[in-house]
Each structure stands twice: as structure tokens, then as C-alpha cells.
Amino acid sequence: MVFRCAVLGSPIEHSLSPVMHRAAYGVLGLDWRYDAYQIDVTALAGFMADLDESWRGLSLTMPLKRAVLPMLDEVSLVARDVSAVNTVTFDGRRRLGDNTDVPGMVAALAERGVGAVQRAAVLGTGATAASAVAALGRLGVTRISVYGRHRDRTAALVSWATSRGIRAQMLPLLTTPDAPVEVLVSTVPAEALTGVGDEMVSQASTVLDVSYSPWPSPLLARATAAGRTTVTGVDLLAHQGALQVRAMTGRDVAVDVLRDAALATLVTN
Numbered sequence: 001m002v003f004r005c006a007v008l009g010s011p012i013e014h015s016l017s018p019v020m021h022r023a024a025y026g027v028l029g030l031d032w033r034y035d036a037y038q039i040d041v042t043a044l045a046g047f048m049a050d051l052d053e054s055w056r057g058l059s060l061t062m063p064l065k066r067a068v069l070p071m072l073d074e075v076s077l078v079a080r081d082v083s084a085v086n087t088v089t090f091d092g093r094r095r096l097g098d099n100t101d102v103p104g105m106v107a108a109l110a111e112r113g114v115g116a117v118q119r120a121a122v123l124g125t126g127a128t129a130a131s132a133v134a135a136l137g138r139l140g141v142t143r144i145s146v147y148g149r150h151r152d153r154t155a156a157l158v159s160w161a162t163s164r165g166i167r168a169q170m171l172p173l174l175t176t177p178d179a180p181v182e183v184l185v186s187t188v189p190a191e192a193l194t195g196v197g198d199e200m201v202s203q204a205s206t207v208l209d210v211s212y213s214p215w216p217s218p219l220l221a222r223a224t225a226a227g228r229t230t231v232t233g234v235d236l237l238a239h240q241g242a243l244q245v246r247a248m249t250g251r252d253v254a255v256d257v258l259r260d261a262a263l264a265t266l267v268t269n
Contacts, residue, residue, distance in 0.1 A: 001053075001054050002031060002032065002033055002054060003030075003032045003033070003054055003055075003056045004032065004033045004034075004035070004054050004055050004056065005021060005032065005033070005034045005035075005055070005056050005057040005059070005248050006034060006035045006036060006037055006058055006059070007021075007034075007035075007036050007037070007058070007059040007060070007061060007067070008036075008037050008039040008047065008058055008059070008060055008061070008064055009038075009039065009060065009061035009063070009064055010038055010039060010040040010062070011038070012036050012037065012038045012039075012061070012065075013036075013038075014213045015036050015061065016212065016234070016237060016261075016262040016265060016266075017034070017036065017059050017061075017237070017241065018034050018036050019262060019265045020035050020237065020238065020241050020258040020259075020261050020262050021034040021059075021241065021244070021245060021258075022261075023257050023258060023260070023261035024115065024241075024242070024245045024249075024253040024257055024258055025249075027094070027209070027253055027254075027257050028245075028249065028251050028253060030249060031249070032056070032249070039064065040063065041063055041064065041065070041067040041190075044064055044067055044068060044071070045193060048068075048071055048088075048095070051090075055090060056090060056248050057087065057088060057089045057090070057247065057248030058087070058088040059086060059087060059241075059244055060085060060086050060087070060088065061086070062126070062127070062128075065085055065086055065127035066083055066084055066085075066127055067129075068085050068088065068097065069083065069085060069097065069268070071095065072085065072088070072095045072097040072210070073094040073095050073096065074094065074095075074096045074097065075096075075097040075098075075173075076096075076097065076098040076099065076187045076199040076260065077103050077225075078099045078103070078134065079097050079098050079099035081090055081144040082102065082127070082130040082131050082133075082134045082218050083097060083127070083130065084099055084101070084127035084130055084131055085097035085098065085099055086098075086099055086100060086127075086130075086240070086244075087099065087100050087222055087243075087244050087247055087248075089185075089247050089248055090105050090232040096226075098247060099131060100130035100241075100243035100244050100247070101128060101135075101236075101240050102131045102134045102135045102138070103239075103240070103243060104134060104217070104236055104237075104239035104240025104241075104242075104243055105131065105135035105185075105239075105240075106135045106138050106139065107237045107239040107255075108208070108231050108235040108238075108239045109135070109139065109183065109206070109208065109231060111231075111235065111239075112206065112229050112230075112231050112235075113229065113232065114139070114183060114206050114229070114231075115139070116139055116140050116142065117136055117139040117182045117183050118140065118141060118142050119141070119142070119143045119144075119179070119180070119181045119182055119184060120136045120141050120143070120181050120182060120184070120185065121145040121146075121147065121177060121181045121183075121184045121185070121189065121200075121203075121204070122136070122144060122145070122146050122147070122157075122185045122186040123147045123148075123173065123184070123185065123186040123187060123188050123192075123193070123200070124147070124148065124186065124187035125146065125148040125149075125150060125153035125154050125157045126128065126153075126154070126187060128187040128210055129146070129148075129157060129185075129187045130157060130160065132185040132187060132210075133146070133157065133160070133161050133166070133168075134206075135159075136183065136185070137164055137166060139183075139236055141166060141183075142166065142167060143166070143167045143168070144161055144166055144167070144168045144169075145168070145169050145170075145171055145177070145179075145181070146161070146168055146169070146170050146171070147170075147171050147172065147173045147175060148170065148171075148172070148173055149172075149173045149188075149192070151170075152237050154170040154171075154240045155170055157170075158170045166188065173188065173192060174195065174196050175196075176196060176199045177199060177200060177202075177204075178201040179203065180203050180204070180205070181203055181205070182204070182205050182206050183204065183206045183207075183208065183253065184196065184200060184201070184204035184206070184207045184208070185208045185209075185210070186200075186207070186208070186209045186210065186219055187210050187211075187213065188211075188221065189211060190211055190214060190217065190218050193218075193219060195249060197218060197219050197222050198222055200219070201219065201222045201223045201226050201228060202226065203224070204228060205228060205229060205231070206228065206229040206231065207219065207220060207223035207228050207229070207230050207231070207238065208230075208231035208232075208236070209230075209231075209233055210233045210236055211233050212232065212233035212234050212237070212262075212266065215266045216232075217232065217233065220232060234259055234262045234263060234266070235259065237258070237262060238255045238256075238258040238259035238262065239255055241258045242254070242255045242257075242258055245258075249267060
């Protein structure tokens with residue numbers, strides 16, 4: 001039997017997960033399949049119901065990280081805390097949900113020398129933004145500014161952060177930062193920052209942009225030009241992806257295997 005894994009989401013054509021996981025399988029000597037499926041919220045339950053015993057794991061991207069929660073038999077503490085699952089594995093007929101975005105972001109920042117944070121800013125209010133707040137919480141952050149396009153969603157994320165002992169404030173997405181931060185995390189599309197990218201970068205020591213489309217990230221290009229420390233969406237994807245490979249296969253793979261495969265794809269495209 002050939003074991004199978006896949007990434008699900010909508011849109012999905014830009015995903016680097018297939019080339020990364022396939023590279024990992026090659027290094028590990030595993031004859032496994034990893035595919036990408038265009039699946040929206042309405043199709044998720046049906047897709048999961050049709051999976052057979054050959055399936056070992058699913059990677060989830062937008063808009064499925066929260067929609068999947070009611071379909072799972074068990075959810076890890078970190079995934080439950082942020083109400084977001086990006087990894088599903090199977091134990092017999094049981095569906096297990098986890099979140100590798102949080103530890104992946106901590107590891108990606110640590111790789112660039114960021115081991116402790118007091119003040120930070122997060123752009124966006126979705127599932128990945130919640131994971132960013134949780135990751136920064138693990139690094140000891142005490143103050144976070146959350147920038148969002150939708151007031152109710154921004155308020156909800158600020159309330160969640162506050163409930164965990166973080167002093168958080170909400171601001172409109174296109175607001176110019178009013179104070180320096182050690183880490184700026186952007187979880188929004190590049191076009192959403194038109195006109196304010198330079199101001200955002202000027203106030204941050206380290207900039208992490210989860211987006212890798214377009215490549216290179218316009219926000220990180222500004223950050224590099226300004227002499228800031230940068231963490232790319234590929235860095236994050238590689239770290240969280242290596243954790244997914246471990247969860248799905250039980251084997252460890254070097255982060256650079258996944259990162260190199262992703263970068264090679266971006267360069268050729």
C-alpha cells in the first residue's frame with residue numbers, strides 16, 4: 001500500500017507544500033504520495049469522509065484551519081488554544097488535529113536570533129495571526145499591536161491576547177505604527193500593505209512575512225533594504241512543514257531539505 005498525504009485549501013495552486021513534502025520523502029526513502037487538492041469549507045467534510053486507510057496526514061491552509069475543528073476526534077492543546085488546526089493525522093479511524101504554525105514560527109524566529117520579545121505587532125486577524133500571537137507569547141511578549149481590516153475580528157484577537165496576559169491594542173490595518181517593535185509579523189497579502197510598508201518596516205527590528213507570493217515578498221524587500229532582520233514565509237513553511245513530516249511519518253527531516261526544495265521552485269517559476 002502506498003501511503004498518502006495532501007495539502008487542502010482554496011486557493012491551493014500556489015502551495016509549496018507538495019514540493020517540500022515530496023523532497024522530504026525522497027531524503028527519507030519513503031515511497032509516499034503527497035498531493036494538493038482545491039477544497040473549500042463546504043467540501044471539506046465530504047473529502048475527509050472519503051479517505052481510506054492509506055491516508056496518513058493532511059496539511060490545511062486557508063480557509064480550513066478553523067472549519068475542520070468540529071470534524072476532529074482529538075485536538076492538541078496548542079491547536080485548541082488558538083482555535084486553528086493546520087495538521088491532521090490519523091490513528092485508525094480517529095482524526096487528530098494539531099498546529100505546527102506556532103512552534104514553527106518560534107523556530108523560524110530563533111533561527112534568525114530572535115529568542116525573546118517584549119513588544120511586537122501582528123498584521124491580520126485570521127488563524128495564522130492567532131498562531132503568531134501565540135508564538136510571540138511563547139517568546140515572552142508583553143505588548144502587541146494587532147492591525148486588522150475588520151473591527152470585530154481585530155477586537156476578538158485582541159481580547160484573546162489580553163486573556164493570556166498580553167497587553168494588546170487594536171488598530172486599523174493601514175495605521176502608521178506609533179512606537180518601535182522588536183518583531184513585526186505580517187499575515188496579510190502584499191497588496192493589503194500598499195502605501196504603508198515603509199512605515200511598518202521603519203518601526204521594526206525583525207520582520208516576518210508569512211506570504212511568499214509574490215516572491216520575494218515586497219515587505220521583506222523593504223526590510224532588507226532598511227537593514228532589518230528578515231524571516232520569510234518559506235522559512236516558516238519549512239519549519240512547520242518539518243514538524244508535519246514528523247507527525248505524519250514518524251521520521252525527522254532537516255528543515256533545509258524542505259526550504260531548498262521550496263526556494264528552487266520559486267526561483268524557476
